Amino acid sequence: MSKAILTDVTKCIGCLKCVSACKQVHNLEMDVPRIWDRNDGLSAENWTSVIRRPGDHYVRKQCRHCLEPACASVCPVGALHKTEIGAVTYDITKCLGCRYCMMACPFGIPRYDWDKTVPHVEKCILCYDRIKTGQQPACTEACPVGATIFGDRDELLEVAHKRIKENPAKYIDKVWGEHEVGGTSVLYLSDIYLDFLTYPTRPGDKPLPKETAAAMESVPFAFVGMGGAMLGLNWIIRRRMKMDKERGNKKESADE
Amino acid sequence: MNRVQNTKLILWFLTGFAAAVALNRYVFGLGVTTNLSDRTPWGFWIGFDVMAGVALAAGGFVTTAIFYIMKREECHPMVKPAVLTAFLGYLAVVAGLLVDLGLPWNIWHMIIYWNPHSPLFEVGWCVMLYTTVLLLEFSPVPLEKFSRYARIRDFLMKFRFPLVLLGIMLSTLHQSSLGTLFLIMRYRLYPLWYSHILPVEFFISAVALGLMMVAFESLASHWLYRREPETHLVAKLCRAAAWVLAIYFVAKMTDITVSGKLGLIFDGKWQSNLFIVEVLVSTIIPAALFFVPKYRGNNKVQWIGSSMVVIGMVLNRIDVGGLAMLDSTASYTPSWMEIAISLGVVSAAVLVFLFAIENFHVWDIRPEDPESLPHTLPSFDYSSRTWLGIPSVASLTKHTLAFVLSFALGMALMSGNRLHAEGIDQITVKPATVVDSLCDTLCINGNRDDQFVEFSHEGHISRIGKDSCRVCHHLSLPGDKLSSCWECHTSMYKEVDFFKHDWHTSASGANLRCDDCHTPGVTRTAQSAKKCTACHPAYKFLADEKNATEKYYIPSYVDAMHKLCVSCHTVEAKKVKDKPNLAQCSTCHRIGTPPELKAGMKWDVTLPHFDNVVLPDVGQAGK
């Protein structure tokens, strides 16, 4: 059963309880402020953050736990992994620190321990250890107003659509995460557009791993094809050289 | 002046410098050494060391294809140097990766943990296999020296052709897969560089670059050893490269036109200009030059054209690898340390290359470095009046010196830790501001970022009682009654020297001598000094109540505030039933723009006087 989180932007009061709950549960330390990039609040020590938008809108940012995650598809050692239950987890023992996942994530989620001698990738793991044992994530548990809730993805989608139907004036008629990049396990309902959560070029609805799939599938063909082409070329050239030689020999014998 | 010797000297210098910087990177981490960030996780090392490195090493598979597959016998003199360059190039790529990877000791994980969906996985495997193939292709050359290994050599020579074929097949894969790496980043890469045929473009340009790198290397090494340049042969390479570049250009432009990005080229953004420069340097100008037979047979033009392709294509790889990003807020320029390490890796590779051509039969006639021969003539440096030993020893000494000195220089320039590198250990705390008319609420925001704390005096006093003042105002400056936190905890993140030695010893300050505080004859430590209370009796309550030894270094502002507030809040959180989250960040911290600051407001309300608080009086400074 695929689990998910639904965040209702209209309900969030920006209290940051989810942020501190997450920090507590995952033993994240105090953050050393960066001279760059303070605007989304995520960092190696903050797996989730609350972005304040004009007009007292608070938008929680965290890993979207894509149904077909780009990060997991590019990791050369499979350190990132989409589990059955919905969480995209990180295996600290496999990672080699290439940071390809950070480059590939369309939401810019994974962060890095730049200051550490033994650095790791840091991102929300949907509290995998907790949801495995039937608990809910620390952040949804901590939310005092139920702005961010946890449940089965299908049910949450139903809830979301019901809320829109009941209150069409309040919401934009869109559930963020329903179709984006092939669907995500973190859904948003909102009264403002949430495009700022990703890059200026929208990733669209096509799952990102599909972008590389065609190229990756043609790899064996390119391999064998190149080998074949080279062998063929070699055969033709050799044959031609042999024929030239024979012709030369014949010419020589004719000359005699 | 000896060309070879001087070049080597420079190369040793760069290598030594890079070694020191690399040490810095391993001890302190990536943050100190690089300008990489969460926004730009890949940078110069990936673009230059890895992507450009692999492309530069393409000469190996291109030349072997020309010689073994297409049977162009005249190319024979190029094959061995090209294979050697490729092999060293791949070793340099691996060395670059070992610096760039966050956990380099896990690099072998790709062998046991598989993710065949990942282009990087494929590139990794291909590079591993191809480096092995190159080693096997090249090893007959050094093995030639040792008759002992003749059988191994014969064995390897027998499998020449399949090895070469395998090498070409592997190269095709990973040269193109380096382009596949970026297919998933449509939203990141600037559209002029992003293309669905990126893998094809990468492969074609690698072939062109491979040809030109072989040409460039032949020109450079012949110049270095003062040999007659292989102009005729290089001209042939140039002609081939011109055609490949033309194909590359057509493919690239067709793709850009078809996907409707043509307008982007001339829109005047810096990315567009970068693109124009890149295409001109890497493709248009050299191809145009080399299509003219007169030019491509000219040594000077060969120099210009081949170095243009090399520089242009390297620029292309760096652009794709991290420079040409769409998000203009994510700006990245490599730090000097990143560049130093890359230069060092290249220098080391060149040194090995020079060593190999001097000692093995890479060229048909082995060049000799005059100074490395064991001449009998001693050399004497007249200016310093030192005898430098026989030339070979003298050059060894010089190289070692160059390495050691530059290593030392690198060590001296190390920046130590991240806080220092970013300049944030010098952030001076700015005072809290008063934000309401009653002078009750403070906006505490020592470094003026967007995470501030609102503190209500009234709220705290009403809950905890009048005793609460002294909890926070635990000590005041001499002569002051209620000093604010920032007045002593002056640094945001760094410990503060609270006892100001400078002030206490200066003539305009307290004018004390060391012995006035420190017991004479004993090592001068905090323990051997007088207590503060000896001169400032009013400080007493601190020592009495907390039973603490007085400290000369006090915590940073952040640590002090957190310790003070959180320790109390934690205790209170357990007592007060309805406030389980009292000790959490969000209880105090707010994000966003702080409430309007009432600048210029003063504490003009009369402060309540509490009998049980002994406020420090003017200390009796001096003896």
Ligand code: SF4
């Ligand atoms: S949001 Fe990014 S990090 Fe999270 S699962 Fe999707 S691709 Fe991975």
Ligand code: SF4
């Ligand atoms: S940094 Fe680690 S988790 Fe991310 S792609 Fe590389 S190996 Fe995988």
Ligand code: SF4
């Ligand atoms: S799901 Fe868990 S890891 Fe993710 S933001 Fe919430 S508390 Fe943090």
